[in-house]
Amino acid sequence: MTEQTSRPMQNLRRSGVWFVASVLALAASSIGLSRLLETETPAVSLALDPLNVNALISEITDNLNDASDTPDLDALLAKAEGALRFDVADARLYSLIGEIKYRQGVKDQAYEFFDRARKLSKTEIHALQRSIGHSIEKGDLSKAVGEIDILLRRWPGQFPAVAEGLPTILASPEGYQAVLAAIKAEAPWRSSLFVALGKTPEGLDSANRLLLDLAGSIAPPNSSELSYVIHGYIRQKEYDQAYRLFLFSLSDEERKLGGYIFNSTFEPVPSGKPFDWQIRDQSGLEVTFAKSQDSVEGESGATVRFFNTPVKNAALQQYIELPPGSYRISLTASARNLRLPKELFWSIRCMGPAGEIARFDIPEGTYNRQAMSRDFSVGSAGCPMQLLRLETAAIAESWRFRYVGTLVMHKLSIERLSS
Numbered sequence: 001m002t003e004q005t006s007r008p009m010q011n012l013r014r015s016g017v018w019f020v021a022s023v024l025a026l027a028a029s030s031i032g033l034s035r036l037l038e039t040e041t042p043a044v045s046l047a048l049d050p051l052n053v054n055a056l057i058s059e060i061t062d063n064l065n066d067a068s069d070t071p072d073l074d075a076l077l078a079k080a081e082g083a084l085r086f087d088v089a090d091a092r093l094y095s096l097i098g099e100i101k102y103r104q105g106v107k108d109q110a111y112e113f114f115d116r117a118r119k120l121s122k123t124e125i126h127a128l129q130r131s132i133g134h135s136i137e138k139g140d141l142s143k144a145v146g147e148i149d150i151l152l153r154r155w156p157g158q159f160p161a162v163a164e165g166l167p168t169i170l171a172s173p174e175g176y177q178a179v180l181a182a183i184k185a186e187a188p189w190r191s192s193l194f195v196a197l198g199k200t201p202e203g204l205d206s207a208n209r210l211l212l213d214l215a216g217s218i219a220p221p222n223s224s225e226l227s228y229v230i231h232g233y234i235r236q237k238e239y240d241q242a243y244r245l246f247l248f249s250l251s252d253e254e255r256k257l258g259g260y261i262f263n264s265t266f267e268p269v270p271s272g273k274p275f276d277w278q279i280r281d282q283s284g285l286e287v288t289f290a291k292s293q294d295s296v297e298g299e300s301g302a303t304v305r306f307f308n309t310p311v312k313n314a315a316l317q318q319y320i321e322l323p324p325g326s327y328r329i330s331l332t333a334s335a336r337n338l339r340l341p342k343e344l345f346w347s348i349r350c351m352g353p354a355g356e357i358a359r360f361d362i363p364e365g366t367y368n369r370q371a372m373s374r375d376f377s378v379g380s381a382g383c384p385m386q387l388l389r390l391e392t393a394a395i396a397e398s399w400r401f402r403y404v405g406t407l408v409m410h411k412l413s414i415e416r417l418s419s
Contacts, residue, residue, distance in 0.1 A: 302408070
């Protein structure tokens with residue numbers, strides 16, 4: 001072949017290579033763009049790449065979740081089964097087919113597909129959720145708890161999806177023991193369980209029983225879990241039960257701090273439980289339980305430091321339970337350069353219609369171990385439990401009313417007066 005005849009052939013080959021390269025580049029670009037759009041706009045993603053399984057799964061899922069339109073289940077099933085021919089190991093596809101068949105009323109086949117999905121991926125979320133519901137329906141509650149544990153270890157945000165099945169599980173001896181075994185083993189969803197149970201009267205009964213059973217185990221309840229349930233009883237206005245649970249939760253050392261006011265000397269061991277001191281985080285002040293340089297050497301107390309800013313609402317509080325009768329609340333306190341433009345005071349309010357039953361103001365200035373007290377009474381009705389709070393009278397955070405100085409409270413106590 002001569003040089004003149006070979007040159008067109010070379011040009012043709014170059015053109016062919018350029019064309020193939022262009023097609024491949026375009027295809028790669030389409031695939032990349034398809035992956036970028038597969039979640040937000042799956043239909044566009046599939047138009048760019050019909051083999052994009054992620055986009056197909058998103059599209060089918062969106063159709064199944066669309067409450068405004070009835071999905072064409074046969075068409076969706078055909079799409080999912082078609083995709084399965086190209087990706088037989090994708091657990092999500094088996095799960096989608098199972099969901100479609102479930103909605104078509106073919107539940108036996110649906111559960112077969114859910115099982116196949118879970119064989120490919122133990123944590124396939126939708127198959128797990130359907131399997132949990134099926135296990136509860138069949139009464140296989142130990143299996144249901146095991147599946148819940150798998151689901152929540154992989155998908156901790158899914159607790160609300162399984163919460164509605166908990167009452168049924170815990171009402172059964174088998175289910176209760178399975179849940180107890182899981183939380184004894186420090187299941188990561190343990191705290192979420194107590195939060196959920198604390199929201200209903202039935203759940204509180206189960207939560208209380210679980211706490212009692214955990215108390216003697218190698219994984220006893222912590223302060224947060226106890227607080228969830230105690231707060232739950234308070235919300236349900238079961239005040240006696242809340243207080244009994246608090247007393248039950250005390251260690252031998254904590255029992256030494258008991259009284260009408262728990263830890264009346266502000267020892268630096270606050271648990272944060274409702275019948276113990278609760279420190280309210282807010283700007284403008286700092287509350288610490290420690291040995292204070294502003295108090296007599298070696299004497300502990302609660303130190304409140306103000307930072308020359310407005311202070312609104314409560315700084316420190318504790319629920320208390322006083323039977324009907326006459327009482328005296330007493331405070332021993334020291335202060336340094338204390339300025340209180342809108343008052344600082346202790347108040348006692350009933351957790352019922354009676355409202356505030358006692359208040360005494362903290363004085364301004366500088367003083368050492370000043371004693372102050374106030375007598376009050378608790379009526380026989382309308383005051384089943386009380387809230388003790390250190391708070392200001394400020395309504396708005398105005399910079400005209402800035403709190404300055406340091407207050408050290410050495411002891412705050414309540415004693416019952418003889419009639």
